[in-house]
Amino acid sequence: MRVTMATSPAKPGQPNEDFTAATPNAAVLLDGAGLAGTTSRCRHGVAWYTRRLGGTLLTSLAGDEDHDLATILADAIGQTAAAHADTCDLDDPGTPSATVVMLRHRGDTLEYLVLADSVLVLDRAGGTPVVVTDDRGERLGKQYRSTVDGLANGTPEHDEALRDFVQTMRAYRNRPGGFWVAAADPQAVNEAITASLPVEDVTAVAMLSDGASRLVDHFELTDWPGLLAILRDDGPAELIRHVRAAEASDPRAGRWPRGKTYDDATAAYCTDLT
Numbered sequence: 001m002r003v004t005m006a007t008s009p010a011k012p013g014q015p016n017e018d019f020t021a022a023t024p025n026a027a028v029l030l031d032g033a034g035l036a037g038t039t040s041r042c043r044h045g046v047a048w049y050t051r052r053l054g055g056t057l058l059t060s061l062a063g064d065e066d067h068d069l070a071t072i073l074a075d076a077i078g079q080t081a082a083a084h085a086d087t088c089d090l091d092d093p094g095t096p097s098a099t100v101v102m103l104r105h106r107g108d109t110l111e112y113l114v115l116a117d118s119v120l121v122l123d124r125a126g127g128t129p130v131v132v133t134d135d136r137g138e139r140l141g142k143q144y145r146s147t148v149d150g151l152a153n154g155t156p157e158h159d160e161a162l163r164d165f166v167q168t169m170r171a172y173r174n175r176p177g178g179f180w181v182a183a184a185d186p187q188a189v190n191e192a193i194t195a196s197l198p199v200e201d202v203t204a205v206a207m208l209s210d211g212a213s214r215l216v217d218h219f220e221l222t223d224w225p226g227l228l229a230i231l232r233d234d235g236p237a238e239l240i241r242h243v244r245a246a247e248a249s250d251p252r253a254g255r256w257p258r259g260k261t262y263d264d265a266t267a268a269y270c271t272d273l274t
Helices: 046-063 069-084 136-141 156-170 186-191 210-217 224-234 236-248
Strands: 002-008 018-023 026-033 097-106 109-115 119-123 130-132 193-198 204-208 265-271
Touching: 002 018, 002 236, 018 046, 018 265, 026 046, 026 204, 026 265, 046 069, 046 097, 069 097, 069 109, 069 186, 097 119, 097 204, 109 119, 109 186, 119 210, 119 224, 136 156, 204 210, 204 224, 210 224, 210 236, 210 265, 224 236, 224 265, 236 265
Parallel strands: none
Antiparallel strands: 002 265, 018 026, 026 097, 097 109, 109 193, 119 130, 119 204, 204 265
């Protein structure tokens, strides 16, 4: 399996809370959840969490072909929680969390897992792409984000409204009727989307944080076949360049209301699957 990838922090010099990496037959992508100015009783931070969880996942995938992806993720969440349970309050709603996308090529089968709203796109020969994501958090957030969306980005009023929105959403994290992410409780994997399919049915796979997928699912500047064409012809870095150009054209988020004018953006593109 060939994997090309690119990642970009929202702002130069700012920690990138995304993570992506690959082995010869597997790939992972994580998008950390956090916002400066909101409370957390974890001293490590979101970037530490995504790198720790992502590294643990990669190690497990490299050496474990006997267990399914959900079991591997549950074990990795448990190990990561244990690594800072003695120093941090993991029951606090602000403890670091992340979305997770996992892909594994095993024999004649392609397996995937998606937890939360990062995106996996399966490119199929002669068919429309299959897009896999869990949008429960997005649908829930629409009930509470009207104030954020009605204010110009970069203003103190918007910053305050965004912090209030994030704090409100944390009350629904990893709870029935809410949305599910990797945090401290391995049981969250029970809400992940998992499936497997014959590898011969898929020509390529794109794994995207929501900072990269926003070119399609928020800005609507192309569609999923168009995004796959950018990845195929020019690679993940060019996809991120398109995203950055769109963000820069709308610095106050008037055309495309959004919490963050710029977001960490990460894409991994997997080919040569057979």
